[in-house]
Amino acid sequence: MIDSALIPKGLKRCPTWQFVAAIGVFGAVALWGVYAMLLCWFKGLNQTNMNDYYGFALWIWADLAVIAVGGGAFFTGLLRYIIGKDELKNIINFAVLIGFICYSSALLILGMDVGQPLRSWFIFWHANVHSMLTEVAFCLSCYFAVLTIEYIPLVLENRQMDKVPFFHNLSHNMHGVMAVFAATGAFLSFFHQGSLGGVAGVLFGRPFAFREGILIWPWTFFLFTWSAAAYGPCFTLLLTKLTEKISKKKLVKDNVVELLAKISGWMIFTYTIAKLIDTIYWANITAPSLGFKLSHFYSNNAIYGYWILFAEIILGGVVPALILITKKGRQNPTAFTTAIILAVIGVCLNRWVMVLQVMAVPVMTFDTWALYIPSWQEIATTLLPVAYGVILIIISFRYLPVFPQELELNPDESNKAQQNTEKAEENPALDAKLSPAGA
Amino acid sequence: MSKELSHNKVRRYGMVIDLDKCTGCGACMVACMAENNVPFKEDESNKRDSITWMKVYKLTNGKPFPNTEICYLPRPCQHCEGHDGHSPCVSVCPATATDYNSETGIVSQIYTRCFGCRYCMAACPYHARYFNWWDPVWPDGMEKYLSPNVSPRMRGVVEKCSFCFHRYQLAKDKAYYEGRSEVREDEYQTACTQACPAGAITFGDLNNPLHAVHQMVKPDLKHAGRPKSPNAFRLLERLGTNPKVYYLSDREWVRRAGDNYMADTKNHLEPKEH
Ligand code: SF4
Numbered sequence: 001m002i003d004s005a006l007i008p009k010g011l012k013r014c015p016t017w018q019f020v021a022a023i024g025v026f027g028a029v030a031l032w033g034v035y036a037m038l039l040c041w042f043k044g045l046n047q048t049n050m051n052d053y054y055g056f057a058l059w060i061w062a063d064l065a066v067i068a069v070g071g072g073a074f075f076t077g078l079l080r081y082i083i084g085k086d087e088l089k090n091i092i093n094f095a096v097l098i099g100f101i102c103y104s105s106a107l108l109i110l111g112m113d114v115g116q117p118l119r120s121w122f123i124f125w126h127a128n129v130h131s132m133l134t135e136v137a138f139c140l141s142c143y144f145a146v147l148t149i150e151y152i153p154l155v156l157e158n159r160q161m162d163k164v165p166f167f168h169n170l171s172h173n174m175h176g177v178m179a180v181f182a183a184t185g186a187f188l189s190f191f192h193q194g195s196l197g198g199v200a201g202v203l204f205g206r207p208f209a210f211r212e213g214i215l216i217w218p219w220t221f222f223l224f225t226w227s228a229a230a231y232g233p234c235f236t237l238l239l240t241k242l243t244e245k246i247s248k249k250k251l252v253k254d255n256v257v258e259l260l261a262k263i264s265g266w267m268i269f270t271y272t273i274a275k276l277i278d279t280i281y282w283a284n285i286t287a288p289s290l291g292f293k294l295s296h297f298y299s300n301n302a303i304y305g306y307w308i309l310f311a312e313i314i315l316g317g318v319v320p321a322l323i324l325i326t327k328k329g330r331q332n333p334t335a336f337t338t339a340i341i342l343a344v345i346g347v348c349l350n351r352w353v354m355v356l357q358v359m360a361v362p363v364m365t366f367d368t369w370a371l372y373i374p375s376w377q378e379i380a381t382t383l384l385p386v387a388y389g390v391i392l393i394i395i396s397f398r399y400l401p402v403f404p405q406e407l408e409l410n411p412d413e414s415n416k417a418q419q420n421t422e423k424a425e426e427n428p429a430l431d432a433k434l435s436p437a438g439a
Numbered sequence: 440m441s442k443e444l445s446h447n448k449v450r451r452y453g454m455v456i457d458l459d460k461c462t463g464c465g466a467c468m469v470a471c472m473a474e475n476n477v478p479f480k481e482d483e484s485n486k487r488d489s490i491t492w493m494k495v496y497k498l499t500n501g502k503p504f505p506n507t508e509i510c511y512l513p514r515p516c517q518h519c520e521g522h523d524g525h526s527p528c529v530s531v532c533p534a535t536a537t538d539y540n541s542e543t544g545i546v547s548q549i550y551t552r553c554f555g556c557r558y559c560m561a562a563c564p565y566h567a568r569y570f571n572w573w574d575p576v577w578p579d580g581m582e583k584y585l586s587p588n589v590s591p592r593m594r595g596v597v598e599k600c601s602f603c604f605h606r607y608q609l610a611k612d613k614a615y616y617e618g619r620s621e622v623r624e625d626e627y628q629t630a631c632t633q634a635c636p637a638g639a640i641t642f643g644d645l646n647n648p649l650h651a652v653h654q655m656v657k658p659d660l661k662h663a664g665r666p667k668s669p670n671a672f673r674l675l676e677r678l679g680t681n682p683k684v685y686y687l688s689d690r691e692w693v694r695r696a697g698d699n700y701m702a703d704t705k706n707h708l709e710p711k712e713h
């Protein structure tokens with residue numbers, strides 16, 4: 001393979017053509033997204049189907065969803081470095097990579113979403129400390145910086161990079177102080193995940209979103225942080241399983257997966273109880289005190305019915321929690337996969353409800369439900385981060401030692417790969433011809 | 440005169456709209472657009488992205504003929520005070536691009552600072568905020584007719600009714616020039632108030648017992664401005680937005696349309712404090 005010299009020692013990767021083809025396909029999707037993004041920047045947000053009723057739309061949901069599922073990074077970091085679950089060192093790199101992708105995507109989406117992107121810095125310059133969005137902006141940017149710092153050592157571990165003594169030492173030293181960054185990341189995440197929940201919860205003009213709380217923080221503040229910590233690891237696990245399936249090999253040992261799944265399961269379990277209490281309180285006390293019956297939020301429209309409540313709390317909460325907290329559930333591959341898929345859908349649905357349904361529900365008695373269908377530009381720009389994420393995972397997986405246990409779990413192929421690599425190192429120019437397909 | 444009613448230096452400009460007088464002619468909407476350089480689209484059929492600082496809603500009592508009744512409800516920005524100026528929209532704006540003026544009670548919008556995140560739109564339950572999805576395009580020659588007192592807005596920012604704040608500034612300048620510290624009631628009136636042929640809109644300082652608006656609704660300052668007049672009401676009073684636009688109607692169903700009620704709630708509303 002032409003790029004053997006870059007591939008981690010002893011690991012087998014797909015042929016270059018497959019790699020290039022995959023990058024090509026997702027690159028095309030990303031380019032489509034970039035085109036739509038440029039349209040939005042140069043022609044304005046009239047390229048979307050948003051309107052004055054639907055000021056927040058598809059990509060803001062995507063923004064919230066990626067931040068929620070990206071929560072795996074801070075929570076796994078917290079468990080590994082602060083709480084001391086040492087086994088998780090075998091999945092932390094991947095969690096950080098996913099977090100990095102999710103948060104860079106979130107920032108990109110925010111850059112597209114605002115009407116005057118060139119003024120985005122006003123949020124820092126003219127910051128209104130009472131606004132939840134200000135808190136989101138500050139913590140999100142800082143946390144992205146932390147994630148970048150956490151991702152850099154992994155990049156420096158690339159075989160060629162590692163040969164440079166400076167990079168080698170830098171990466172080594174960065175690893176040494178990673179606990180500090182993990183703690184900072186957890187602290188920042190607590191606040192921005194929470195303030196994202198607060199964004200909806202403080203809207204006292206929108207009874208569907210509004211929640212009481214403690215001091216300045218509505219209950220959604222805590223629910224969002226909790227759910228990101230609970231569901232984020234499920235997304236990390238889902239992508240791990242997917243990467244294993246595509247690369248056709250085991251990458252992380254079962255005990256690591258099970259440990260993370262178990263913690264995630266208990267977190268989802270407790271979160272779901274909290275969410276249930278919140279929903280019952282809101283439905284019976286908060287909303288009626290504002291003049292709204294629960295049925296107001298779930299009837300007289302084509303999409304939003306009670307099913308969404310059921311899907312979010314039962315299918316996306318109770319079911320995955322029950323599967324993941326039992327040993328049997330975790331060890332049964334079908335049940336396990338179902339649980340992590342349901343969990344990821346569940347948290348994404350929660351974010352949908354807390355952004356898009358909020359916009360849809362009529363508040364004035366003579367208002368009507370506002371439904372909205374995104375334009376192709378919105379779909380393309382929402383797919384852009386997905387494509388970008390896939391590309392970054394493909395590249396990172398190929399060239400960086402993302403999964404520390406890969407070598408140990410695949411000893412046979414390592415030997416073969418080792419031989420090929422050695423050959424390639426002797427004569428890199430011949431490599432493309434010499435290496436057998438599949439190596 | 441009780442202390443509560445004594446003339447307070449802090450003004451709270453507000454509006455009273457008599458719904459039994461409104462004919463739904465839309466003159467207020469037109470006057471508002473002309474006065475405030477509100478941009479429009481070539482095709483205005485999609486109302487969900489048209490900018491209408493003042494919007495007239497059509498309400499019906501939902502009864503079949505011959506008992507059908509119609510009511511037109513003009514809705515400007517309600518200039519919500521919330522609790523201590525904690526308006527729904529002002530409190531959420533991350534860039535302090537919208538502000539509650541504690542001297543006048545007017546909720547301002549700083550177009551050059553707004554960066555278009557639209558969080559304020561999500562916060563406003565009255566849909567009083569509008570986003571500039573396009574840059575304004577004026578038909579040839581029309582730019583000469585724009586008001587020089589109101590800056591036109593660019594694409595990508597939010598705008599809304601300002602209670603014709605520029606008129607207040609002009610009136611204040613005039614009063615200052617004439618050596619007065621007070622702006623007279625008739626010196627500061629909004630464009631919609633003056634345009635309404637039915638005289639349905641009244642504008643003035645709710646804190647000033649001499650102003651018509653105060654006399655019409657008798658705001659109860661101890662209860663977040665709740666109207667003491669039996670026929671007066673505010674939109675979504677119970678949410679605690681504390682609006683400064685009051686509506687009047689003799690008709691019970693119209694008054695009830697102003698807020699959401701559970702089957703068992705009476706008309707008496709206790710607004711939530713935020
Ligand atoms: S009506 Fe809407 S825009 Fe006007 S002050 Fe109230 S919340 Fe803000």
Ligand code: SF4
Pocket residue numbers: 531532533534535536537552553554555556557558559560596597
């Ligand atoms: S759209 Fe403008 S005024 Fe509204 S919240 Fe965002 S920055 Fe503030």
